[in-house]
Amino acid sequence: MHSVVSQDANGDGAAPQLAPADVDLSVQLGPLHLDNPIMTASGTAGLGLEMEPFFDLAEAGAIVVKTITKAPRKGNPLPRLSETPSGLLNSIGLPNKGIDAFIEKTLPLLAGKSRCLVVNIAGGCHGEFSELAGRLDGLPGIDALELNISCPNVEDGNLPFARDPDVVKDLVAEVRSATSLPLITKLSPNVTDVASIAQAAKEGGSDAVSLINTVLGMSVDWRSGQPGLGTVIGGLSGPAVKPIALRMCLEVKRAVEIPIIGIGGIMSADDALEFLTVGASAVQVGTAHYKVPDIVPRLIAGLRERLAGAGRASVREQIASMKVP
Numbered sequence: 001m002h003s004v005v006s007q008d009a010n011g012d013g014a015a016p017q018l019a020p021a022d023v024d025l026s027v028q029l030g031p032l033h034l035d036n037p038i039m040t041a042s043g044t045a046g047l048g049l050e051m052e053p054f055f056d057l058a059e060a061g062a063i064v065v066k067t068i069t070k071a072p073r074k075g076n077p078l079p080r081l082s083e084t085p086s087g088l089l090n091s092i093g094l095p096n097k098g099i100d101a102f103i104e105k106t107l108p109l110l111a112g113k114s115r116c117l118v119v120n121i122a123g124g125c126h127g128e129f130s131e132l133a134g135r136l137d138g139l140p141g142i143d144a145l146e147l148n149i150s151c152p153n154v155e156d157g158n159l160p161f162a163r164d165p166d167v168v169k170d171l172v173a174e175v176r177s178a179t180s181l182p183l184i185t186k187l188s189p190n191v192t193d194v195a196s197i198a199q200a201a202k203e204g205g206s207d208a209v210s211l212i213n214t215v216l217g218m219s220v221d222w223r224s225g226q227p228g229l230g231t232v233i234g235g236l237s238g239p240a241v242k243p244i245a246l247r248m249c250l251e252v253k254r255a256v257e258i259p260i261i262g263i264g265g266i267m268s269a270d271d272a273l274e275f276l277t278v279g280a281s282a283v284q285v286g287t288a289h290y291k292v293p294d295i296v297p298r299l300i301a302g303l304r305e306r307l308a309g310a311g312r313a314s315v316r317e318q319i320a321s322m323k324v325p
């Protein structure tokens, strides 16, 4: 029985209001159960541990770590970030210490700190994706893998993986056979038909898709001709991309039966609810961390308030109520 914050004392028939604390925020992403739908987006919350001064990692629905690769990577030349109105361009280049350092040094510190830990991985070829997945399979503390087939900022180019449905299907199928962990495939917006890519990920054995990664873009100083990023072209995130991300989530929802994790410019609980209204079952928050480092607990509190105010006893009710044609 839900407690109420105001009773129908006058007997006027008005529905009693739910208390925010009573709203059930839990969601199911295929085999993955989340206590709430707010996840960190890979790359924007470090390896998770960096966020500990700002919030308890156990508050997040899931922590998604920055992409891990087979070999250590230094990342791209500076500058790697360029701020634009309503958005942030990045060309970070997947810097990380490699899988051995992650397993030996980071995972022991990270395991058990979040309710759900998702490790994002990227390989230079199919074999590398499945090798990484095999190494992580069965390690205590890891709940799922996210396949980063969509980083626009690597010289060996992950985008070719993201753009061809046949390649996506084969790649995911290879990873699927290397691990029993739930798989999330992170999709690129830099494609013509995102639904066909989501369908391919599903056919390969992906349990969910997350979208969108960043939108290709650039900035330039017209006086000097100097581009804002060391690699000239990079990926745009932040509020500017939200309408693109919403459109792509809806396109996937219409065409493919697979759990969707919405990503793109979420700054408020209302933004998160927009994604949950066009078919996403969870969301990842990224660029907002740079402005509001404790955005995760703020979004969770905001979701509770908004849903209670709308008379929804659970977030799943909101998801099920999707009315967008």
Ligand code: SIN
Pocket: 043, 067, 090, 091, 092, 093, 094, 095, 148, 150, 151, 152, 153, 154, 213, 214, 235
């Ligand atoms: C990067 O490290 O360049 C960003 C990660 C990504 O876009 O996947």
